Amino acid sequence: MTSNKKLLILPGDGIGPEVMRQVRRVIDWFDQRRAVSFDLSEGLVGGAAIDAQGVPLTDETMAQAMAVDAVLLGAVGGPKWDALPFERKPERGLLRLRKEMDLFANLRPALVFDALADASSLKTDLVRGLDMMIVRELTGGVYFGSPRGIETLPDGTRRGINTQVYTSPEIQRVARVAFDLARLRRKQVCSVEKANVMESGILWREEVQAVHDADYADIQLSHMYADNCAMQLVRQPKQFDVIVTDNLFGDLLSDCAAMLTGSLGMLPSASLGAADASGRRRALYEPVHGTAPDIAGKDMANPLATLLSFAMLLRYSLNLGDDADLIERAVQKVLAGGLRTADIVTPGATKVSTSGMGDAILGELDKLAA
Numbered sequence: 375m376t377s378n379k380k381l382l383i384l385p386g387d388g389i390g391p392e393v394m395r396q397v398r399r400v401i402d403w404f405d406q407r408r409a410v411s412f413d414l415s416e417g418l419v420g421g422a423a424i425d426a427q428g429v430p431l432t433d434e435t436m437a438q439a440m441a442v443d444a445v446l447l448g449a450v451g452g453p454k455w456d457a458l459p460f461e462r463k464p465e466r467g468l469l470r471l472r473k474e475m476d477l478f479a480n481l482r483p484a485l486v487f488d489a490l491a492d493a494s495s496l497k498t499d500l501v502r503g504l505d506m507m508i509v510r511e512l513t514g515g516v517y518f519g520s521p522r523g524i525e526t527l528p529d530g531t532r533r534g535i536n537t538q539v540y541t542s543p544e545i546q547r548v549a550r551v552a553f554d555l556a557r558l559r560r561k562q563v564c565s566v567e568k569a570n571v572m573e574s575g576i577l578w579r580e581e582v583q584a585v586h587d588a589d590y591a592d593i594q595l596s597h598m599y600a601d602n603c604a605m606q607l608v609r610q611p612k613q614f615d616v617i618v619t620d621n622l623f624g625d626l627l628s629d630c631a632a633m634l635t636g637s638l639g640m641l642p643s644a645s646l647g648a649a650d651a652s653g654r655r656r657a658l659y660e661p662v663h664g665t666a667p668d669i670a671g672k673d674m675a676n677p678l679a680t681l682l683s684f685a686m687l688l689r690y691s692l693n694l695g696d697d698a699d700l701i702e703r704a705v706q707k708v709l710a711g712g713l714r715t716a717d718i719v720t721p722g723a724t725k726v727s728t729s730g731m732g733d734a735i736l737g738e739l740d741k742l743a744a
């Protein structure tokens with residue numbers, strides 16, 4: 375008898391609620407058909423929270439996030455809230471969750487599904503079979519460094535300031551996550567920074583190398599400058615297994631890697647904190663894509679990135695690898711059967727709506743579990 379797993383669902387803005395609606399149907403399916411059962415609570419984050427509660431994340435929702443086994447988030451932001459002052463923007467809700475839950479390791483897989491290899495903007499043979507993982511540091515660097523702000527100098531000139539800063543423990547802990555993941559994969563890590571122009575990059579390179587030499591000699595480690603990495607990602611992406619990099623470079627490179635797969639609408643992510651004494655890690659799962667305001671509310675969005683984020687939740691937070699496999703197989707089957715949401719539709723495929731994709735996934739799950 376498995377005890378109830380506590381999940382906090384934060385659908386957020388734009389297409390977030392409609393893709394999450396489909397994922398909740400799948401969560402209910404697992405609740406009814408598999409050994410695991412869930413205690414679900416739902417909350418507001420981002421613009422939705424600003425409209426209803428006046429802030430992008432209330433203290434109550436923050437406290438709930440700290441207490442549950444895992445958080446599943448849709449997406450935050452949109453033009454409606456663009457004019458708000460920086461501290462009250464929807465994105466601050468997400469950044470607060472990351473920082474206060476101490477989710478320092480952001481896992482962003484870029485995986486090309488066989489059925490979608492020709493949806494990539496790169497030539498099919500460059501991406502077919504691509505399976506890489508970007509490990510992005512998520513609670514440090516220029517996103518959170520101080521001093522920061524905009525100031526006016528005595529002569530009236532304005533100056534904007536942000537600080538790129540990393541300490542050795544911050545680098546070491548995310549490097550360990552990358553090396554541990556590589557051990558379960560092809561045993562290669564590429565560490566990415568700009569050691570040619572930034573002191574924080576020099577420190578990054580030295581610390582990653584030291585962690586490697588002390589504990590991970592079985593892993594092949596290479597170092598690359600971030601600009602070269604961007605170029606190599608579109609030139610020869612299959613050279614990479616695990617990339618480990620800082621918060622800002624990871625933000626940029628993961629969007630680039632995502633596009634290699636043909637659709638941002640397909641990619642999940644996991645953000646993990648440090649394990650406590652009982653081995654439990656705080657964790658938040660979310661799709662890599664944003665709120666896509668242009669198609670929100672039209673039942674067109676692709677729910678698969680959020681669904682695959684739920685699969686990562688099963689795998690990494692609940693240790694339910696078989697259940698995660700079930701979802702991934704259902705996704706593969708549905709794609710192989712030719713069903714596509716608008717973002718990945720190709721000639722000859724059958725276009726389905728967000729809810730139509732949900733129906734198809736549930737149908738496949740029923741067949742796989744029969």
Ligand code: IPM
Binds near residue numbers: 465
């Ligand atoms: C991401 C997003 C966020 C980031 C935004 C929404 C704050 O781009 O998760 O990649 O920059 O980290």
Ligand code: MG
Binds near residue numbers: 625626629
């Ligand atoms: Mg981003």
